[in-house]
Amino acid sequence: MLKSRQRRRAVIAGVVTVATAALGIGLSTQFASAQTTLRGAADAIGKDIGVAVSYSQLMNNASYRNTVASEFNSLTAENAMKWDATEPSDGNYTFTQADAIVDFAEDNGQTVHGHTFVWHSQTPSWVQNLSGTALQTAMVDHINTVANRYEGRVDSWDVVNEVVSDSNGALRDSFWLQKLGEGYITTAFQTARAADPNADLYINDYSIEADNAKSDRIYTIAQGLKAQNLLDGVGFQSHLILGQVPSTMEANLQRFVDLGLKVRITELDIRLQTPADSAELAQQAADYQRVVEMCAELVDCTGVTVWGLRDGDSWVPSVFPGYGAPLLFNDDLSKKPAYTSTLNALGGDGTGNPTTTPATTDPATTTPPPTGSGCTAQLSVQSPWNTGATYSATVKANQALTGWKVTWTWPGSERISNAWSVTGTLTGATVNGANAAYNGTLAAGQSTTFGFNITKNDGSTASVPTVTCTPA
Numbered sequence: 001m002l003k004s005r006q007r008r009r010a011v012i013a014g015v016v017t018v019a020t021a022a023l024g025i026g027l028s029t030q031f032a033s034a035q036t037t038l039r040g041a042a043d044a045i046g047k048d049i050g051v052a053v054s055y056s057q058l059m060n061n062a063s064y065r066n067t068v069a070s071e072f073n074s075l076t077a078e079n080a081m082k083w084d085a086t087e088p089s090d091g092n093y094t095f096t097q098a099d100a101i102v103d104f105a106e107d108n109g110q111t112v113h114g115h116t117f118v119w120h121s122q123t124p125s126w127v128q129n130l131s132g133t134a135l136q137t138a139m140v141d142h143i144n145t146v147a148n149r150y151e152g153r154v155d156s157w158d159v160v161n162e163v164v165s166d167s168n169g170a171l172r173d174s175f176w177l178q179k180l181g182e183g184y185i186t187t188a189f190q191t192a193r194a195a196d197p198n199a200d201l202y203i204n205d206y207s208i209e210a211d212n213a214k215s216d217r218i219y220t221i222a223q224g225l226k227a228q229n230l231l232d233g234v235g236f237q238s239h240l241i242l243g244q245v246p247s248t249m250e251a252n253l254q255r256f257v258d259l260g261l262k263v264r265i266t267e268l269d270i271r272l273q274t275p276a277d278s279a280e281l282a283q284q285a286a287d288y289q290r291v292v293e294m295c296a297e298l299v300d301c302t303g304v305t306v307w308g309l310r311d312g313d314s315w316v317p318s319v320f321p322g323y324g325a326p327l328l329f330n331d332d333l334s335k336k337p338a339y340t341s342t343l344n345a346l347g348g349d350g351t352g353n354p355t356t357t358p359a360t361t362d363p364a365t366t367t368p369p370p371t372g373s374g375c376t377a378q379l380s381v382q383s384p385w386n387t388g389a390t391y392s393a394t395v396k397a398n399q400a401l402t403g404w405k406v407t408w409t410w411p412g413s414e415r416i417s418n419a420w421s422v423t424g425t426l427t428g429a430t431v432n433g434a435n436a437a438y439n440g441t442l443a444a445g446q447s448t449t450f451g452f453n454i455t456k457n458d459g460s461t462a463s464v465p466t467v468t469c470t471p472a
């Protein structure tokens with residue numbers, strides 16, 4: 001089975017790669033599009049834009065849930081897949097929280113980056129009190145059980161997390177190293193590879209964004225694992241400080257790509273001294289833009305995950321007193337300047353006024369647009385899965401418009417579960433949609449997009465009905 005990220009890339013990645021190479025310039029200028037969500041913009045360039053989510057917020061907070069669904073195409077469990085959450089006592093696995101997050105991602109057509117199997121932190125004391133064969137067996141059992149449970153549903157795993165120390169690039173002097181020796185890293189990867197051969201396997205760490213002693217050590221480990229076909233990618237956590245995006249970050253990512261590995265920004269946040277003033281928020285926006293552009297322009301960078309949704313969700317203030325506000329959304333879910341710069345870096349312009357029509361259509365799953373009316377619209381399936389699909393819709397104005405309406409009827413069991421950049425009555429067999437406040441005004445010839453997820457009966461093909469578009 002193709003993984004959902006691979007499916008999404010299959011539709012559009014070739015276009016972006018070729019065009020970027022041919023023009024030799026950044027995506028953010030040439031591919032500025034009508035995309036008005038991070039998700040829409042990331043989908044259009046074949047990247048993951050992810051967020052670390054909290055189980056309790058996802059369960060209890062509808063506006064949190066809606067924003068996670070509409071703005072992100074990839075999820076990481078901030079805590080729910082860690083060892084203390086999944087196997088709090090020996091052999092007793094608790095998957096309620098992790099399952100709920102994976103279910104949510106599946107319902108919303110999102111990929112999942114799994115975090116994490118082997119770490120020195122958030123590992124229960126019953127594990128830390130083991131040694132020798134018993135500890136190794138516990139590690140192997142844990143990886144097997146968790147990887148098998150999510151096989152085919154979690155796209156990639158942080159197999160080991162933070163195994164290098166902060167001094168001189170030595171291996172971290174954790175209980176793992178002390179009790180099992182450095183071979184525990186290879187064993188963890190061998191176990192994960194055998195348990196889920198289709199998942200991408202990552203080594204993940206912080207303070208390795210720059211070319212430094214720590215990233216040098218990760219490089220050496222990565223080389224060894226890659227040579228044994230046990231490693232697919234390197235996760236750069238990127239817990240950064242305002243104004244301190246490392247100058248060597250781009251070249252550092254590139255040297256890992258040159259090893260034949262994927263790279264991923266796995267836990268991005270950019271902290272500042274609170275309260276933030278407008279100059280600091282502007283600097284933060286520039287820093288985000290730089291990091292996200294780096295990934296957008298690097299074909300083998302799979303995506304960027306931000307480590308939390310709203311500033312108030314962040315781990316930062318509890319660990320760095322006086323620092324915070326490191327994320328893209330304020331606590332009321334209003335968008336910070338860093339949101340807009342991230343959208344721009346992904347190629348969206350946030351205005352609803354495209355400079356190009358996004359090249360996201362797959363002829364096999366696209367209906368020909370009807371001609372001759374004030375506007376035309378067509379649907380295309382971006383990523384189908386067994387019980388649902390993500391669609392992108394393009395509305396094109398044939399005359400100047402101040403608003404538009406679209407309607408279609410599903411031929412089968414398909415029903416919209418959530419949608420973005422469109423309003424109206426959307427959930428029934430007949431869909432009556434209309435522009436959002438920001439994407440109704442189009443000059444003749446311009447187009448804009450909206451998107452939605454559907455649910456459907458297992459196994460049925462996601463259909464592509466003909467859409468009627470009328471000026472409003």
Ligand code: G2I
Nearest residue numbers: 078079115121122161206237239267307314315319
């Ligand atoms: O520390 C930031 C991140 C560094 N890289 C690995 C990540 O896994 C790590 O995430 C943080 C979470 O954001 C925090 O939410 O990991 C922390 C634990 O080391 C998480 O904090 C813990 C609190 O310390 C616990 O008191 C709490 O019970 O979260 C737990 C669950 O809410």
